[in-house]
Amino acid sequence: MDFALSKKHEMFRTLFQEFAAQEIAPVAAELDESGEFPWLAVRKMASLGFLGLPFPKDLGGAGADTLAYILAVEEFSRACAATGVVLSAHVSLGAHPIYQFGTKEQQARFLGPLAKGEKLGAFALTEPNAGTDAASQQTTAVLSGGEYVLNGTKIFITNGEVADTYIVFAMTDRSKGLKGISAFVVEKGTPGFTFGPQENKLGIRASSTTELIFEDCRIPTGNMLGKEGDGFKIAMQTLDGGRIGIAAQALGIAQAALDESVRYAKERQQFSKPIGTFQAIQWMIADMGTDIEAARLLVYRAAWLKDMRRPFSKEAAMAKLYASETAMKHTVKAIQVHGGYGYMKDYKVERLMRDAKITEIYEGTSEVQRMVISASLLK
Amino acid sequence: MKIVVCIKQVPNTTEVKFDQKTGTLIREGLPTIINPEDKNALEEALAIAGAVGGQVTVLTMGPAQADYALRETLAMGAHEAILLSDRAFAGADTWATSYALAKAVEKLGEFSLIFCGRQAIDGDTAQVGPELAEHLDIPHITYVRRIVALDEKTVVVERALEDGYEIVESTLPALLTTLKELNVPRYPSAGGVITAFDEKKVMVWTAEIVGADPAKIGLKGSPTQVKRTFTPPVKGTGKMLTGTHKEMVQQLIQELRTKHVL
Ligand SMILES: Cc1cc2nc3c(=O)[nH]c(=O)nc-3n(C[C@H](O)[C@H](O)[C@H](O)COP(=O)(O)OP(=O)(O)OC[C@H]3O[C@@H](n4cnc5c(N)ncnc54)[C@H](O)[C@@H]3O)c2cc1C
Numbered sequence: 057m058d059f060a061l062s063k064k065h066e067m068f069r070t071l072f073q074e075f076a077a078q079e080i081a082p083v084a085a086e087l088d089e090s091g092e093f094p095w096l097a098v099r100k101m102a103s104l105g106f107l108g109l110p111f112p113k114d115l116g117g118a119g120a121d122t123l124a125y126i127l128a129v130e131e132f133s134r135a136c137a138a139t140g141v142v143l144s145a146h147v148s149l150g151a152h153p154i155y156q157f158g159t160k161e162q163q164a165r166f167l168g169p170l171a172k173g174e175k176l177g178a179f180a181l182t183e184p185n186a187g188t189d190a191a192s193q194q195t196t197a198v199l200s201g202g203e204y205v206l207n208g209t210k211i212f213i214t215n216g217e218v219a220d221t222y223i224v225f226a227m228t229d230r231s232k233g234l235k236g237i238s239a240f241v242v243e244k245g246t247p248g249f250t251f252g253p254q255e256n257k258l259g260i261r262a263s264s265t266t267e268l269i270f271e272d273c274r275i276p277t278g279n280m281l282g283k284e285g286d287g288f289k290i291a292m293q294t295l296d297g298g299r300i301g302i303a304a305q306a307l308g309i310a311q312a313a314l315d316e317s318v319r320y321a322k323e324r325q326q327f328s329k330p331i332g333t334f335q336a337i338q339w340m341i342a343d344m345g346t347d348i349e350a351a352r353l354l355v356y357r358a359a360w361l362k363d364m365r366r367p368f369s370k371e372a373a374m375a376k377l378y379a380s381e382t383a384m385k386h387t388v389k390a391i392q393v394h395g396g397y398g399y400m401k402d403y404k405v406e407r408l409m410r411d412a413k414i415t416e417i418y419e420g421t422s423e424v425q426r427m428v429i430s431a432s433l434l435k
Numbered sequence: 436m437k438i439v440v441c442i443k444q445v446p447n448t449t450e451v452k453f454d455q456k457t458g459t460l461i462r463e464g465l466p467t468i469i470n471p472e473d474k475n476a477l478e479e480a481l482a483i484a485g486a487v488g489g490q491v492t493v494l495t496m497g498p499a500q501a502d503y504a505l506r507e508t509l510a511m512g513a514h515e516a517i518l519l520s521d522r523a524f525a526g527a528d529t530w531a532t533s534y535a536l537a538k539a540v541e542k543l544g545e546f547s548l549i550f551c552g553r554q555a556i557d558g559d560t561a562q563v564g565p566e567l568a569e570h571l572d573i574p575h576i577t578y579v580r581r582i583v584a585l586d587e588k589t590v591v592v593e594r595a596l597e598d599g600y601e602i603v604e605s606t607l608p609a610l611l612t613t614l615k616e617l618n619v620p621r622y623p624s625a626g627g628v629i630t631a632f633d634e635k636k637v638m639v640w641t642a643e644i645v646g647a648d649p650a651k652i653g654l655k656g657s658p659t660q661v662k663r664t665f666t667p668p669v670k671g672t673g674k675m676l677t678g679t680h681k682e683m684v685q686q687l688i689q690e691l692r693t694k695h696v697l
C-alpha cells in the first residue's frame with residue numbers, strides 16, 4: 057500500500073497551488089463581497105486545460121484522471137470555494153454525463169468544447185418541488201414534430217446563465233415514474249430558454265446560481281442523452297461522481313481553515329504568549345488536522361476507485377458526508393481560534409464558514425448521503 | 436531555430452545548510468525547484484520557438500531526481516529533455532560542470548542559441564553560463580533583460596547594468612544568461628503534464644555517451660577545492676543617520692572615528 061502521490065500528481069498539485077496563489081487567492085475576498093463571477097481565473101483555467109482535466113485528449117481533454125481533477129478542486133477551493141465549485145459543476149455535472157452517456161457524435165459536438173474550456177457546463181435537476189425528492193420532476197418534455205418541447209422551471213442551478221451547455225432533466229412519460237425521466241443537452245440561446253435573476257447567497261457568492269425557465273423550448277431529438285427514460289439513472293450516476301468533487305471542495309475549505317488557524321495561533325499573543333501555547337487552542341488544531349487527514353484519505357480513495365473503474369458510489373457518499381461535515385465543524389472552530397477578529401470580514405475564516413455550509417446541502421444533503429451509505433450497508 | 440536551455444534543479448530555499456565537516460551542501464530532505472531564472476531562460480526559448488518555429492532542448496547535469504525538473508520543462512512545452520547523469524560527474528565545480536554541459540551540447544549538434552539562468556540560487560556563482568560559452572568558443576551575453584531583435588544570424592539584447600543597461604549585438608550561435616525581468620514564465624498546461632509523464636521520455640546521457648574526458652569531469656576535473664565553508668555572521672542592524680546632509684556627514688565621521696575606522 058502506497059499513500060504517496062505519484063510524481064505526476066505531485067506536479068499537478070504544485071501547479072494548482074501556484075495557480076491558486078497567483079490567479080485565485082488575490083481576488084477571492086473581493087469577488088465574495090461583490091458576487092462577481094471569477095471570469096479571469098476561469099478563462100485562464102480554460103487555456104491551461106483545467107476544464108477538461110479527466111477527459112481523454114482525443115475528446116478535447118487534458119488526458120489526466122479523476123485524482124488530478126480532485127486535486128484541482130481541492131487547491132482552488134482552498135483559495136476560493138466559489139471558484140472550486142465552478143470547476144466541479146462544469147466537469148462533474150456538465151461535461152461528465154456527456155462523456156459517460158453521450159454518443160460519439162454528442163461527445164464531439166458537446167463534450168469537445170466543454171473539455172477544451174471553450175464552453176462552460178451546468179446540470180439542472182432541482183425544481184421548486186423536486187429537491188431531495190428529485191424523482192418528482194414537473195418539467196415536461198413532449199415529443200412533437202420530431203422535437204422535444206420543454207416546459208418547466210429549474211432552480212438553484214450552479215453556473216446558471218454563465219454556462220453554455222446544460223444537462224436538463226424532464227418527464228417524458230409521467231406514467232412510468234422514475235423510468236419516465238429523460239436527460240437532454242440544452243444550449244444557451246435556444247428559443248424558449250431563459251434565466252431567472254442571480255440568487256443572493258450566504259456563501260460561494262462568486263459562483264453563479266440561477267433559475268432556468270423553459271417555455272415551449274424545442275430541443276432536437278439528437279440532444280437526448282441516453283434513451284428515453286434513462287434520465288434518473290444518468291442523474292444519480294452523475295451525482296455519484298459529482299460528490300467526489302464537492303467532497304474535494306469541502307476538503308479545500310477545511311484545509312484553508314487549518315492553514316489560517318495555525319498561522320493565527322502562532323501570531324496572536326495574549327497573556328504575553330502566542331495563543332497556540334494554550335492547550336485549548338492546541339486541541340482544536342489537533343482535531344482539525346486529524347479530521348482533515350481522514351477526509352483527505354476518503355476523498356482520494358473515492359477518486360482512485362473511480363479511476364480504477366471500481367464501484368465508488370458508497371465511498372463517494374462517505375467522502376462527501378465526512379469532508380463536508382469536517383469543513384462545517386472546523387470552519388466554526390477556526391473562527392473560535394481567531395476570537396472576535398475571526399468574526400470580521402477582514403479575516404478569511406469568516407468567508408470559509410459561510411462557504412462551508414453549502415457542501416452539506418448540494419449534490420445530496422448530508423441526510424441523503426447517510427441514506428445512500430446505509431442503503432448500501434444494509435443491502 | 437534550435438535552442439538549448441540549461442537548467443539546474445535547486446533546493447527550494449535560499450537558506451541552504453552546509454555540512455560543516457565536508458563543506459558540501461546538505462540537499463537531503465529539501466524540496467527542489469527549477470532554479471527560478473532558468474525558468475525565465477526556458478520561457479524565452481519557448482516564446483522564440485513559438486514565434487519563429489523551432490526546437491527547444493533542455494539540458495541539466497544532476498542526479499536521477501533531476502528527472503522531475505526536466506519533466507516540468509516538458510510540461511511547459513520543451514520539445515526534448517536530456518539528463519546528464521553519471522557517478523563520474525559527482526563533485527563537479529563550475530568548470531567541470533560547464534565542460535560536461537559543453538560536451539552534451541556538442542553531441543546535440545547545430546544550434547543557434549543557448550540560454551542559461553543568470554545564477555543558481557544555491558551555488559550562486561553565475562559562472563556556468565559564461566564558462567559553457569568559452570568551452571564551446573561562442574560569444575555570450577550575460578544579464579539579458581530584453582531581446583530587442585533576433586534573426587537567423589544575429590541577436591540584439593538589452594543587458595542590465597547596475598545603473599542602466601546597454602544594447603549588445605552578437606552573431607549566432609551565442610549564449611545568453613537571463614534575468615527575472617526578461618519575462619513571466621508560463622504555467623505548465625494540464626495536457627503538458629500528461630505529455631511530460633506519459634508521452635515523452637527524458638534521455639539520460641552518461642560521461643561516455645557525450646565523450647567526456649574522464650580527467651576533466653567530476654571532482655578530478657574540478658580546480659576548485661572547497662577548503663571550508665561557513666555561514667557568515669548575521670550583520671548587525673544598521674544605524675540611520677538623520678538631519679541635513681552636512682549634519683549626517685559629521686555624524687558619520689564621528690561614528691567612524693569612534694570605531695577607529697578613520
Ligand atoms: C447554492 C446552490 C447550488 C445548487 N446547485 C445545483 C445545481 O447545479 N443543480 C441542481 O440540480 N441543483 C442544485 N442545487 C440544489 C440542491 O441540490 C438542493 O437544494 C438539495 O438537493 C436539497 O433540495 P431542497 O433544497 O429542495 O431541500 P429539501 O429536499 O426540501 O430538504 C429539506 C430538508 O429535508 C431533508 N430531507 C428531505 N427529504 C428527506 C428524507 N427522505 N429523509 C430525511 N431528510 C430529508 C433534507 O436533507 C433537508 O435537510 C443547488 C442548491 C444550492 C443552494
Ligand SMILES: Cc1cc2nc3c(=O)[nH]c(=O)nc-3n(C[C@H](O)[C@H](O)[C@H](O)COP(=O)(O)OP(=O)(O)OC[C@H]3O[C@@H](n4cnc5c(N)ncnc54)[C@H](O)[C@@H]3O)c2cc1C
Pocket residue numbers: 441442443458459460470472473476494495496497526527528529530532536550551552553554555556557558559560561562563564659661
Ligand atoms: C566554491 C564552490 C563550492 C561548491 N560547493 C558545492 C557543494 O557543496 N555541493 C555541490 O553539490 N556542489 C558544489 N559546487 C558545485 C556547484 O554547485 C556546481 O558546479 C553547479 O552546477 C554550478 O554552479 P552554480 O550553482 O553556481 O551555478 P551558476 O553558475 O550560478 O548557474 C548559472 C546557470 O548555469 C546553468 N547551470 C548551472 N548548473 C547547471 C547544471 N548542473 N546543469 C545544467 N545547467 C546548469 C543554469 O542555467 C544556471 O542558471 C560548488 C562550486 C563552487 C565553485
